[in-house]
Structures are given as structure tokens and as C-alpha cells.
Amino acid sequence: MELVEESPYRFRIDRRDPMRVPGVVFASEALLPDVGADRSLEQVAAVATLPGIVDASFAMPDVHLGYGFPIGGVAATDVAAGGVVSPGGVGFDISCGVRLLAADLDLAGLRPRLEAVMDGLGGATPRGAGRGAVWHVTGRSDLDGVLREGSRYAVQRGFGVGRDLERCEDHGALDDADPGAVSPRAVERGATQVGSLGSGNHFLEVQSVAEVYDHDVATTFGLWPGQVCVMIHCGSRGLGHQICTDYVRRMEKAMRRYDIQVPDRQLACAPVESPEGHDYLGAMAAAANYARANRQLLTHVARVVFRRVTGGNLDLVYDVSHNQAKIETHGVDGERRTLCVHRKGATRALPPGHPDLPADLCDVGQPVLIPGSMGTASYVLAGVPGAPAFASTCHGAGRVQSRKQAVRAERGQDPHRQLAARDVAVRGASRRGLAEEMPAAYKDISAVVEATEGAGLCRKVARLMPIGVVKG
Ligand code: 5GP
Ligand code: MN
């Protein structure tokens, strides 16, 4: 795939039929070999063929191969112009996302109690692919509150404080959830998993603030050098997965009726303004609320452990999704338009002054939470004015090795010992699970963050280092 360099951090895939818009890839010279290593750039070009797409099909510096859309992909369609919504543009783990909690404790204070904290977190956090969750939900009516009200429902039920909701994207829930559009099979899969990490890439990690790049913004976010933090990464478990599966199937069938042709079946889609589009967005919002409640419940678990072992508290810095489609208003060609913005492995990054920011963050922009790996840094960034790609940025380092490749690369080595050598305590996860997730399986997070900042997508606020991780 030929890339035309527009600037050191921005590359273009020229439009050619049947693309409706060009592709734009944010990267750097150092990242280009990684970005071109799989078929993800062909996916960027394929996304550019979707009906109603505006501006460009975007790829973030952490881009890699995904289902239909690349992971690290952003695409917006014009709703009034027949723009489509595509489940592959959201992904299987609907509203997978990250939240960051800040402790009133520094690293030196935690050290003597680290093993006890990690044992507590490891024991209390439901994880792995199977059963076990903070909440035991028995049926559809019980699950309804979760699907309609997300984190708000969890807080109502005593799993959090009112202030948490101010620091959640959408105040903890999307309003247009439609539990009726969620299949019985999806409900069944979700019911036993409310408040659980899931497997593999999902984690609950104790970190410390290793470096602050902007003291004023960090202070506003509630962060300071040496501070202990907890980062939680999880999503909508089997419920979101089943909804994605259900709607890919339904839209595959419906596409002919709408005379939509796509170069890849995985890009199955339907107009936003169609029964299929409406139903998908309603079900997706329900799954998004499930994911937010999930992170809220795991927050409760972490708070209970921290309070018991350290006597301290954990304040929510922010909670933001990186797998979602949202109806938003943006300027396109000098006009305000209603768009369906797909962010798949991409994080929303609102600029300073945006009306959806909580009042105390309005002057500095949205906190953007970017995990790196369990052995390297993670970052806190902030949204900036005038950013391209509909106020979006990367969502992580992004894989460079498939899970299989990562396991092969780790053969004959002991992942536990390697992490211990980096001073990272690990709980949970099988040896194979850890091998799949070793730092070498991911791109260099610092290079990814440098490219996102260089491309004008966001700016650096703080760097966090892992101390201990509970792996799914
Ligand atoms: P994804 O949502 O694509 O599964 O993962 C998001 C990002 O999380 C990955 O691209 C990777 O950079 C990061 N990541 C995966 N596992 C861990 C972990 O255990 N700890 C941290 N801090 N980051 C991780
Ligand atoms: Mn996920």
C-alpha cells in the first residue's frame, strides 16, 4: 500500500475507486515498518468505500489488523447522506475502555504493603474467560438496569460515589440504550459476567506516576509525581461479543436491500437511519452501558482492597471507551453535520472548552488514558484544540505480534521471572496468557505517543509505570 508523506507524522493513501475518500495514517518514520507489517492499511482503504464516509478513513499510530476495520481506525459517516454504521467499526468488545484511579498514597508508602495489595486485588477480581463476577445477575429484568444505566446503576446500588459519574464519559451511561434489541443469547452470556475482567489483554494494574510533562494539567487531573494509581482495562465481555456477532449477520443479509457493496464481508453495515442501524445502535449502547458498569464494579473491588490494606482512597481520574460508534456533531467542509463516528481501538479526546467535559476539566481538555503493556509505560494525555480525526487518538501501543507469534517468541522463557526482573508483580493469568501479552508483543508505546502528539491529536500529561498487574 503506497503512502504519501504529507508531514513527518501524517501519511496519505490516495483515493482510488471504489474509495470515496482518501486514507490518512498517523505514524512516524520509526513506526512505519510496524504499520505496514500486516494488512491493516488495506483495511484503511476498504473502510474508505463505506457509504456516507466523510473527510478520510483514519489510522492511528497503534494501527493493526482487526475484524473488517483495523484496530486503531476512525471513520465518520454523514447520517443525513445515507451514512452507515458498521459493527466491525466498533469491534467485538463493545465499549472496551480504560479508567484510571488515583490513590492518596505514594510509591514509598505502598512498597511495604505491595504484596498484600496485590494478593487482595488478585483474590477479589473475577477474571479469566469463564464464570465468576462481582454481581450475580439472574435474569433479564435484573440486567435491565445495567443495560440502561451503566455506571449510574452501579453507583445507585452503592458501588461508587456521585463524583465518579462526573468523571465518566457520558456521565456513566449512553442514554439511547435499547435492551429490547439485545438477543436472548447475548443476555444469557452477559448475565453471569457483570463485574469481571475477562481474559488476555484486560487487566487491573497498580502503577505509579513516573514523570509529569505538564504540572498544571496533571494537577487538574489530580495527578502528581510518585503517586500510586490503578488502571482498569475491560469491556462488555460475552454480551458485547454476541451483539457484534448478531448484527454482523443481520446486516450482511440487509446490505443487498440497501444496495450497499463493500469489498470485505467483515465491513457489513446498514444506514444509520434504517431499522437495522437503529437496532444496532440501541444494542451497542446497551453493551456500552454494561462495559461501564463493569469498570465501575471493578473499581469498587479495588477500593475495598486499598481501604483495607492501606487505609487510603482511590479517586476516579476518568473513564473512557475505545471501541464505540457515537452520533456527534462536527464541522465538515465548513458545515456542521451529524456524523456517526466509529472509533475502533481509538480513544475520544475532547479539546478544552468542549461542552461535554465536566466543569473542572473544561479549561484543560479530556484526560486520555493510553495503556502500554504490563512491562512498560502507560500514558495520560489530554485532548487539544483543532485536532483532526473528529477528536480521536490512539488507544494503546498496538500489537506487533499475533498471540501465536508472541507465545512462540516466549518459548523456553519464564514470563513471570521476566516481569519480576522489571519489578512488576503479577497475579492471575496462565503462563500462556502472560506469554501472549509480553511487552515484546506490542509496539513501543513511547514512539506511539510521540507520533500522536506530533500529529496534533493530543498532548502528553504524565507517564505511568507498572508496579503490579492482575491479568485477565
Ligand atoms: P486492546 O484494547 O486493543 O486489547 O488493548 C489496548 C492496549 O492495552 C494494547 O494495545 C496494549 O498497548 C495495552 N495493554 C495490553 N495489556 C496490558 C497490560 O497488562 N498493562 C498495560 N498497562 N497495558 C496493556
Ligand atoms: Mn477489550
Ligand code: MN
Ligand atoms: Mn480494549
